Every structure is written in structure tokens, then in C-alpha cells.
Amino acid sequence: xxxxGGALTxxxxxxxTDPKQNPFSxxxxxxxxxxxxAILKVxxxxxxxxxxxxxxxxxxxxxxxxxxxxxxxxxxxxxxxxRVVSIPIMARSRVxxxxxxxxxxxxxxxxxDESEVLALADEDNFxxxxxxxxxxxxxxxxxxxASVMSEIRILNNMDEDEVxxxxxxxxxxxDLVAQTKQMGRLPVVHFATGGIVTPADAALMMQxxxxxxxxxxxxxxxxxxxxNRVRAIxxxxxxxxxxxxxxxxxxxLVQELAELNVSED
Numbered sequence: 389x390x391x392x393g394g395a396l397t398x399x400x401x402x403x404x405t406d407p408k409q410n411p412f413s414x415x416x417x418x419x420x421x422x423x424x425x426a427i428l429k430v431x432x433x434x435x436x437x438x439x440x441x442x443x444x445x446x447x448x449x450x451x452x453x454x455x456x457x458x459x460x461x462x463x464x465x466x467x468x469x470x471r472v473v474s475i476p477i478m479a480r481s482r483v484x485x486x487x488x489x490x491x492x493x494x495x496x497x498x499x500x501d502e503s504e505v506l507a508l509a510d511e512d513n514f515x516x517x518x519x520x521x522x523x524x525x526x527x528x529x530x531x532x533x534a535s536v537m538s539e540i541r542i543l544n545n546m547d548e549d550e551v552x553x554x555x556x557x558x559x560x561x562x563d564l565v566a567q568t569k570q571m572g573r574l575p576v577v578h579f580a581t582g583g584i585v586t587p588a589d590a591a592l593m594m595q596x597x598x599x600x601x602x603x604x605x606x607x608x609x610x611x612x613x614x615x616n617r618v619r620a621i622x623x624x625x626x627x628x629x630x631x632x633x634x635x636x637x638x639x640x641l642v643q644e645l646a647e648l649n650v651s652e653d
Contacts, residue, residue, distance in 0.1 A: 415523045416576065418498065422446055422600055423577050426590070426622045427478065429605040436469045438608070442618035443626075446476045448501060450605060460488040463495045470496070478525065486515045493522050501525040527581075536578065537597055543569050573597070587624030587637040594628035601625055617641065 425445025430436045431452040439447055449461045449469055460481050470477055476498035481488035483502055492500050500522050502515055517524045528536065546554060546569065555565040567575050580593040581602035590601050603621060608614045620637040627633035 415517075418523045419525075419577050422476075422579075424626065425600045426603050426618075426625045427579065427600065428603045428607075428618065430469070430608075431465075431605055433469055433472050435605065435608050435614075436473050438615050439618060440473045440475050442615050443622035444475060444603075444618070445600070446478055446499065447473065448478045448480070448602065449497075450480070458482075460485075460492060463491060466492075466495050466497060481515070484513050484515060486519070489515050489520060489522075493520055497522065499523050499525055503527060525579075536574070540568060540573060544572055584621070586641070587620045587634055590621045590624040591628035591634055594625055 422445050426443070427446040427448060428435075428439040428444040429448040429450050430439055431450050436447055436449075447469065449466050451458075451461050451465070461479050466477065466479055477496075478499035478501055479492045479497045480501040480503040481492055483504055489500050489502070500520070502524055504527055514526070515524070543551065543554060543565070551566055551569055552562055555562040558565075564575065577599040578597070579600045579602055580596075580598040581604075584590055584593060584601050584603055585607060590603075593601050601621075603618070607617050607621070611617055620641060623637045624634055
């Protein structure tokens with residue numbers, strides 16, 4: 389076990405400290421480096437450079453015009469983007485497709501997003517993360533995948549017997565559920581994604597307890613100055629509790645955001 393900042397981290401398996409691979413604590417540290425930042429989805433070198441200059445903490449590389457079954461991005465595109473930026477790179481693999489993950493690790497991405505946004509390669513089994521040096525990002529849709537926000541508040545009021553029953557109900561390891569209760573939050577960084585297009589959207593997610601946000605590539609669409617749009621959202625993530633900064637970064641974006649509004653027709 390390891391104590392860090394008053395929170396007790398439980399490690400109960402020798403596989404996570406295999407000297408042939410990155411120890412679990414290193415992977416956790418790499419993920420925590422993204423805390424308080426904005427991760428941007430990009431599909432070209434130009435978008436990648438704009439995102440880095442605007443203050444993105446990490447880039448998710450996606451195909452420019454995906455068609456048919458969604459798979460991992462072209463490794464050649466990953467290499468091209470890595471040549472022009474210095475911030476960490478993330479790329480998606482299909483759920484359960486450990487060979488796609490092997491390829492992504494070989495081209496030296498820092499993070500792999502085992503994403504249900506892509507087509508599923510295995511409907512029952514996720515990739516065994518302990519076989520990789522990379523840190524992984526996974527989405528969650530219900531308490532069984534990750535106890536989030538309101539469920540954590542409920543968990544905080546449970547006694548020990550209730551915690552054990554709750555862990556069985558959501559099919560999660562008891563140690564992790566107990567650790568979540570002790571910390572009052574998930575023991576990993578928690579990012580929000582989907583529909584975040586304004587500084588106010590980003591600040592809302594942060595004030596609700598997220599550690600950062602994913603920003604879709606639509607922020608580059610139909611925009612005369614994507615740098616200013618991205619920069620405003622990045623600043624809102626960094627200063628989400630400062631109303632003066634939020635006002636400044638929300639000014640002058642009406643025209644830039646007009647194309648992102650949902651049509652009333």
C-alpha cells in the first residue's frame with residue numbers, strides 16, 4: 389500500500405508491480421498529470437498545433453473523415469502529429485482489441501483510450517491493462533463501470549456492511565469501493581466528455597467535481613479563429629471558480645459559437 393496526500397492507496401496484486409512493466413503507481417501518476425486540463429480531439433497536424441498553442445494538456449488523435457467501422461487511427465497520422473507537438477498523445481483502440489493497443493503502444497502514444505465510441509471488438513472483455521506500459525482511459529456509463537458523483541455521495545454515508553453489499557451490487561472490487569468511500573471521490577482522474585463547447589460548459593463540469601474535460605474536434609469547425617475558441621475553454625477549465633476569468637473568456641464568442649447551436653427547425 390502507498391500513502392499519498394492523506395489518501396490510502398491499496399495495491400493487492402503483484403502483477404501491478406511487475407518490474408518488466410511500468411508499475412501501477414507510475415501509470416496513476418501519468419494519468420494525474422492531466423488533472424486540471426483540457427484534452428482535445430484532433431485529426432490533423434494543423435489542429436494539433438493550434439490545440440497545443442491554446443494550452444491543451446493532451447491530444448486525442450482521430451481519423452479526419454471516419455467511414456464504416458470505427459477503428460484505431462492510422463499509425464502514420466499519429467507519427468505525423470507527434471513530430472509537430474510536444475504534449476502527450478492519446479489514441480483510441482476498440483474495446484477488447486489488445487492488438488490495436490499493442491500497435492498504439494509501439495508508436496509510442498502516452499495514453500490509450502479503450503473506447504466504446506469505436507466499434508466493439510469484444511462485447512464481454514476489456515483489454516488486460518497490466519500487460520501494457522501505457523496508461524489507459526476508459527469511459528463509464530453506470531455505477532458498475534465507475535461510481536460517479538451522486539453514487540459517491542450515497543457511498544459516503546454507508547457503513548462497512550453496506551459498502552460490501554454495494555460493491556457486490558455494482559460488480560466492483562471491494563477494495564476499490566472502500567478506497568473511493570475513504571477518499572470521497574474516484575481513486576483515478578475523472579474527465580467529462582460530450583457537448584462541451586463553451587467556457588461555461590467547461591466550468592460547469594469542473595465545478596461538479598470533474599478533474600478535466602475532453603473537447604471534441606467540432607470546436608475547429610466553421611470557425612474563423614479556432615485558437616481563441618479553444619483558448620477560452622482551456623482558461624475556463626483552469627479558472628473554473630473565478631467569475632472574472634469566466635466573464636472575460638465568454639465575451640466575444642457569440643459569432644464563433646453560432647454554428648454550434650442546435651437548430652430550432
